[in-house]
């Protein structure tokens with residue numbers, strides 16, 4: 001990882017120095033063990049703060065739409081993108097929220113992000129002093145000894161079944177191993193879910209959503225949720241109630257999820273932001289699979305793509321319109 | 326709120342189990358819910374549902390006093406009737422909250438300021454608060470996110486507790502703080518011994534170790550003096566990576582903002598209040614369409630200044646108890662402690 005980090009730092013230093021970018025978004029070490037935090041760099045002396053490791057979980061594309069208009073006109077923004085983050089960015093271009101020339105994409109071919117909960121589950125109060133990682137393992141050095149975790153088993157669900165670990169579009173690419181696109185459809189978890197009885201599916205839905213505290217972090221962490229006024233905040237009319245009762249919570253989620261059709265890139269940012277660990281991916285990934293199966297479409301692969309919902313084609317499948325049983 | 330009555334006695338593991346069993350038998354006991362059910366502070370049906378967490382529990386006890394959604398009353402305009410009955414509150418039965426850490430006990434003291442002590446009493450809060458007894462547990466193992474001492478609380482602070490329990494290695498020291506706490510202990514009919522000097526020594530050591538483990542990213546000195554400036558340029562910097570979600574306020578044990586709406590269908594309806602957060606754009610949106618806090622900068626400034634400046638002016642207290650929940654859950658790791666420190670250092 002040290003190699004990647006120094007490549008990253010050298011690149012950003014040069015880009016800032018040559019005035020090819022005026023601003024860079026990456027990650028820095030967080031204030032807590034196993035956490036990073038978004039890091040915005042303008043000056044050369046801050047470049048050393050940048051890091052790259054298996055905890056760079058935020059999808060930085062979420063900042064682009066609001067950030068760019070605030071910067072001096074013509075400022076090019078450099079952004080560190082994992083595979084999924086780059087697809088979010090590309091989707092913003094397709095949706096005309098962003099211009100390709102306003103960003104410089106520093107892609108990184110990604111080995112997947114590690115689910116912190118899987119590491120901290122049984123530390124028995126040991127304090128984390130140091131973390132090391134290689135292609136196979138994540139090693140925690142605790143004051144009580146050392147613990148090793150298999151990387152493969154500790155990935156986030158979205159990363160386990162990632163289809164495009166290498167950015168779809170980039171200006172500069174930092175390589176961390178070979179990560180060719182792969183097809184995962186349907187996602188094994190979704191396949192299992194689909195086999196369940198309708199009642200059981202409903203119970204799972206209910207169980208997950210009853211934990212929701214309506215903090216809206218899932219929405220705010222998602223690059224697709226850039227609406228200046230979200231339906232959840234409209235008051236004229238108010239589309240649904242204010243309460244945290246299931247009917248209101250359900251309404252919020254159904255609409256948010258449906259608004260992701262043909263747009264969600266399964267980056268997992270919403271899941272990771274959720275303080276209640278609601279399994280939101282169960283719903284969004286279901287849509288990702290449906291979109292792939294029905295329309296053979298994956299969002300965020302090329303800025304020249306047409307938007308799935310923006311195109312009408314006479315051979316689109318339409319059976320959902322008359323589904324009865 | 327009442328005459329202090331401090332008394333200490335010792336419980337061994339068996340005594341403690343017996344004490345819990347008797348408490349659960351004779352009272353409504355509420356404690357933080359486990360991971361699998363809807364959020365909040367929930368009624369405990371049996372011993373197995375009560376477990377102590379390392380540091381503060383996932384949910385703060387605000388969930389109990391100020392439920393996320395509460396029906397204030399319902400009405401029927403056709404018959405001109407208002408129904409303000411409240412099944413949960415009408416029976417006035419004693420409720421015991423158990424498992425708070427000192428920070429959460431202090432947060433209740435602060436909520437008392439808002440809902441009981443300044444201005445008109447909040448009826449719902451008052452009814453819950455007056456029928457409630459509080460049993461807190463001193464902290465032996467703070468989390469890396471705890472900073473209670475930096476904000477004037479501490480691992481052995483009693484604050485609003487009626488009874489504080491110190492869990493030692495193989496025994497418990499029970500300290501009653503108020504007369505209510507004393508009664509609660511007497512009601513269980515436990516026959517307990519006093520505390521030996523040896524056990525008192527063990528407690529002192531535990532608390533000292535706890536103190537040593539606490540993070541001191543900033544100190545209480547950093548908060549003295551006029552450290553925060555409404556007009557300062559740093560707010561723009563601080564808010565930069567904030568996503569504007571409600572996590573830091575919803576998980577905070579002292580945040581208490583709510584919105585009130587009428588939900589009407591036909592002639593019938595109900596008035597409810599639900600939590601709100603100053604981090605949301607709708608929070609200060611005027612009917613005219615003007616919003617005095619149009620961006621995250623103003624919202625972030627409000628959250629921090631309300632906790633550390635305005636509350637001092639209004640109540641003489643800081644509205645942060647150092648529980649660290651906002652630090653733990655912030656999705657971008659925007660750490661309040663670092664924000665305070667940066668402000669104090671004038672960055």
Ligand code: SF4
Pocket residue numbers: 088221222223224260263264265266267268269270271284
């Ligand atoms: S809905 Fe979730 S997984 Fe999908 S793009 Fe948004 S943040 Fe990523």
Ligand code: SF4
Pocket residue numbers: 211212213214215216217218219273274275276277278280
């Ligand atoms: S982040 Fe989680 S708790 Fe917050 S609104 Fe989304 S699902 Fe609910």
Ligand code: SF4
Pocket residue numbers: 566567568569570571572573574604654655656657658659
């Ligand atoms: S939890 Fe973090 S991201 Fe969310 S509003 Fe608070 S500071 Fe901002």
Ligand code: SF4
Pocket residue numbers: 573576577578579580632644645646647648649650651652661
């Ligand atoms: S501001 Fe953060 S640390 Fe302070 S009381 Fe609220 S949640 Fe706890």
Ligand code: SF4
Pocket residue numbers: 574579580581582601602603604627628629631632
């Ligand atoms: S910080 Fe914000 S949400 Fe919390 S009490 Fe103050 S204004 Fe209300």
